[in-house]
Amino acid sequence: MKWALSVYRCYIQISFASAAAYRADFFFTAVISLLGNLLIPLLTALIYLGGAGFPGWTFAEALMIQSVFMLCTGICGPLFNNMVWITMQHIREGTYDMILLKPGSAAFLTAASAFDIGNFSMLVGGIAMFSYSVINLSTPPGLINWLQFVLLGFMGICMALGFVFFMTAAMFKWVGNSRVYEIFDSLTMFGRYPGTVFSKFLQGISSFIIPVAMMGYFPAAAIMGRADTQMLLAVIPCAAFLAAGCLVFNRMIRRYQSAGG
DSSP states (O other), rough: OHHHHHHHHHHHHHHHHHHHHHHHHHHHHHHHHHHHHHHHHHHHHHHHHHOOOOOOOOOOHHHHHHHHHHHHHHHIIIIIIHHHHHHHHHHTTTTTTHHHSSOHOOOOOOOHHHGGGGHHHHHHHHHHHHHHHHHSSSOOOOHHHHHHHHHHHHHHHHHHHHHHHHHHHTTTTTTTTTTHHHHHHHGGOOOOOGGGGHHHHHHHHIIIIIIIIGHHHHHHHTTTTTTOOOHHHHHHHHHHHHHHHHHHHHGGGGOOOTTTT
C-alpha cells in the first residue's frame, strides 16, 4: 500500500508540474470542462423555471441527481478517465513497454500515469452544486441516508472504472478508435436523470446490465431517502462490471506487440 501511494504521489506531482508549465492551457481547459458540464443543470433550471419538470421531483431533487453525477465524474476524471488516451498514445508510439517493464500491476500503473489535474474543475463544480442541493432539500438527510450515499457513490466510481478498463482494453485491438469515449458519454447520460422518467426496460439496463444509474441517480435517491432494494442490489453488477473490466484489460495486454509488432 505504501508503494502504491508513493507511485501515485509521483504521478500527481508530474501532473501538477505539467499544469504549472502551461498555466493558460490548464486554466482554459478547466473552465471549458466546467462550463460544458454545467449545460445540463442549466437546462434543467430553465425547464423548471418554465413551469415544467420531472414528475414527482422538485428542482432541488433533480439538481441533486445531476450534482452527484458531476461529483462522480469529477472524481473519476482526474483519477483514471485519461487512461484511454494515455494507452492509445503509448500503443501508437510503441512505448507501452515503459509501463510493462515497471514492477507492479500494469492496470494500476496505467491508471496512475493517467492522473490529470486538468479535470479537477468538475469536482469543484460538483461540490458547489451538491452543497446547494443538500441545503435546499425539504428533509435533511439522516445518518443512514449518508451511509447509503457513500456506498452507492463508491460503487458508481467502481462501475466507471470498469467501463474505462473496457475502453482502454479495446485500444490494444483497435488502436485508431479515438471516438470510443463518446460511447461512454452517451450511456452515462442515463445517470443524470431520475430513473422514473425512463421505461422499465431502460431502467433495467441502466441498473443491472450497464449500471450507469449508480453514477448519479441511485446515490442521489439514497441521500434523499428514496433508496429501495433495486438500488442496493445494483451494487452487485457494479462490482462485477469492475472485475470484468479489469480481467478483460489484463487479457488484452497480451495483444500488445510493441514497436516491432
